[in-house]
Amino acid sequence: LSGPPQLALFLLQSPNFPEPYPQEMELHWNISVPNGFKVKLYFSYFDLEPSYLCEYDFIKVEAEGEVLALFCGREASDTEAVPAQQVITSPKNSLSVLFSSDFSNEERYLGFIAHYSAVDVDECSNRMDEDLLCDHFCHNYIGGYYCSCRYGYLLHSDNRTCRG
Template identity: 65%
Template sequence: MRIFHLFLPLLWFIAEGEIITLKEMYGEIRTPNFPDLYPSDSEVTWNITVPEGFRIRLYFIHFDLEPSYLCEYDYARVETDEQVLSTFCGRESTDTEQAPGKQVIVSPANFLSLTFRSDFSNEERYTGFDAHYSAVDVDECAEKSDEDMVCDHHCHNYIGGFYCSCRFGYLLHSDNRTCKVECSENLYTQRSGTISSADYPNPYPKSSDCLYRIELEEGFVVNLQFDDNFDIEDHPDVSCPYDFLKIKAGNKEYGPFCGVKSPGRIETGSNSVQILFHSDNSGENGGWKLSYTVTGISCPDLQAPLNGKIDPGPTKYTFKDQAVISCNTGYRVLKDNVEMESFQIECRKDGTWSNQIPKCQKMDLRMS
């Protein structure tokens, strides 16, 4: 039975407790006077800090404190900077619900605080506790989730930390976690081809700025056709603030494009096209793909000369197409006062023919 005195408020007063700082990788913590009886009106706090990349493992090998409802008299309290993890009191043999037993406490970070507090008196003899702590390695790689991945590609754990690496063809960003691609020197000079975001249709790399250039001779024009499967991170209220695709063709600009609606077909009207694709440091979107084709600048239709013909014809002629003018039997091509079997002209880059259509002149049978 606990005895209360007239000076109860004074007897409950406890002076500001002692604070002990522990920075070793392991250690033992005991109540004052252990294994003898611990003093009344006592408060001691042990603040344990280990290096980043570690957590703290704490357990009790002996525990004997005065029992009470909700541990309101004497207690051992384990907490972090932000929350109380456990509060213990009682004896292992008689009060297992509030005594720690074989419970092991692991801190969420590299700091843990253990506070011992005793009130003004004890009805029986209690010896306190004997606790042990040690730093344990955090396996950051094992703790990653799909929503918050530690590394973009590969995660490598070591004691006290981790590091990231990237798949072949990728570069590690300055944040040491994100994998980006080097994609600023992509030049296409063929008359047709396909271009896509890296890893398409899988999520494209983060923190990258990609430039794709299509460069052809003057006289050709580039036409783009985007696949329907188009997925670039967007925002419901702001136009393409995160990732975007822009196209520059001559003095024209198209975009920015983002979201899931494909730009479809774009006839650029230019022989030089730049495609810029930017991605920020977040998101898991599928990207984009396009095919491009080239058409030439058109030249005017040709009309065969009198008593002559054009091969090929009639047809639509574009840049670099050639046409051969020849004459019917008994006639010969006359160009600059020179007779010849046939004459060839070519469609030029400015949409004009390289020469005029020659005439067909009747042959002088006496000279044939």
């Protein structure tokens, strides 16, 4: 069989799932994938204690020192702060996920299931004209890219610049 390599899909879930998650807990996941890839994260099940501004139980997704998402609430009741069908993509090759629960849950909230995978970065098409990777031609492949030159030019030792 030929074609692009299949990348694995990984799973994160709240403690005790599908039973209710414990109170007063913090869990951190630091997710990283190889250079040339980004992390794609989405939730397939979400049931946390709802609260104004997600101040009680929540999931926080961060990358490069910025909060990419803050989620809480119950997907079944369609509250505003649930992930729904949202897919979160890291700006580079890593992100962190924080799950936090407070000291009291009046109901039995079951937690969450999240999935993540590595997705290829198309270095060649994600550039502005003033920030070109290659002088002449850029060729993307899974996990990286390479440059080539027009006929009559040679690729310089920096592997980006073409010399006539």
